[in-house]
Amino acid sequence: MRIDPFVREFVDELALIDRHPHLAVRRLETFRDKIEIEESFRRRSGQVLARIRAQSSVMTGLYLAVSAFMIAKFGWSANAKLFAIATTSFGIGAIWLWCGGRNLKWKV
Amino acid sequence: MEGLAPPLKCLLEVQAAIRNGEAIRAGLTRYAQLSSARDEFASVVRSFLFAWERSQPWRHLLEGQSAHRRALLEVFACGLAGQSVASQLDALRIEIEKACDAEIGAYLEMLPLKMLAPLLLFQFPAFLLLMFGPLLRHLIQEINR
Numbered sequence: 001m002r003i004d005p006f007v008r009e010f011v012d013e014l015a016l017i018d019r020h021p022h023l024a025v026r027r028l029e030t031f032r033d034k035i036e037i038e039e040s041f042r043r044r045s046g047q048v049l050a051r052i053r054a055q056s057s058v059m060t061g062l063y064l065a066v067s068a069f070m071i072a073k074f075g076w077s078a079n080a081k082l083f084a085i086a087t088t089s090f091g092i093g094a095i096w097l098w099c100g101g102r103n104l105k106w107k108v
Numbered sequence: 109m110e111g112l113a114p115p116l117k118c119l120l121e122v123q124a125a126i127r128n129g130e131a132i133r134a135g136l137t138r139y140a141q142l143s144s145a146r147d148e149f150a151s152v153v154r155s156f157l158f159a160w161e162r163s164q165p166w167r168h169l170l171e172g173q174s175a176h177r178r179a180l181l182e183v184f185a186c187g188l189a190g191q192s193v194a195s196q197l198d199a200l201r202i203e204i205e206k207a208c209d210a211e212i213g214a215y216l217e218m219l220p221l222k223m224l225a226p227l228l229l230f231q232f233p234a235f236l237l238l239m240f241g242p243l244l245r246h247l248i249q250e251i252n253r
Contacts, residue, residue, distance in 0.1 A: 009142050030127045034120055041112055048215050055223060059231055066238055074242035082241035086234040093230030106113040108176050108207045
């Protein structure tokens with residue numbers, strides 16, 4: 001079973017604190033400070049992905065709305081091939097956006 | 109880019125180790141253990157530690173690394189050699205945080221341009237096909253009648 005890295009780190013830290021009870025308070029304070037700094041920075045760096053996902057979600061919503069309208073207006077069966085091609089193309093674009101966002105690497 | 113930049117994560121781990129009264133090596137080892145296999149900097153740190161423990165040359169590991177990563181490894185080497193590096197680490201952390209903020213800002217500025225490719229190549233044609241395909245088909249059918 002794959003354990004979440006944060007949970008693993010948390011359990012390891014508690015195990016270390018248990019092994020060194022004379023440093024428990026200092027270790028806990030240091031760990032809390034570290035988590036706070038990490039969280040603050042993670043929020044800032046998450047902006048990039050959040051923006052990509054927001055834009056992709058808006059486009060997907062718009063696409064679904066237009067699809068529903070066109071299906072209601074012109075019918076599904078007569079235009080099934082067109083809808084399938086359009087949806088495949090849109091899906092490839094959406095996957096590109098999401099995966100491209102996830103694969104971003106730090107240069108610092 | 110969702111998480112912390114690897115050098116900043118490593119630096120925080122080492123600073124936490126120092127504050128806990130541990131050696132720099134303990135912080136570096138913890139960072140190397142906790143980092144994912146995809147983290148390239150973690151493998152550099154592992155190689156650095158491996159070389160340091162065996163008194164082997166490690167400076168070749170700096171090649172191809174960013175200025176901040178190089179500086180960080182240099183400071184770690186000084187720390188492992190027994191020098192006091194707490195103040196250097198504090199200064200370096202400020203520098204790395206600034207660099208990360210700048211990188212995020214630069215990427216956010218470039219984002220609209222980078223998103224144009226999938227938008228223009230796949231999503232825009234999909235919209236065109238969706239909106240005008242059935243319409244044209246209907247029109248052609250009407251004309252043929």
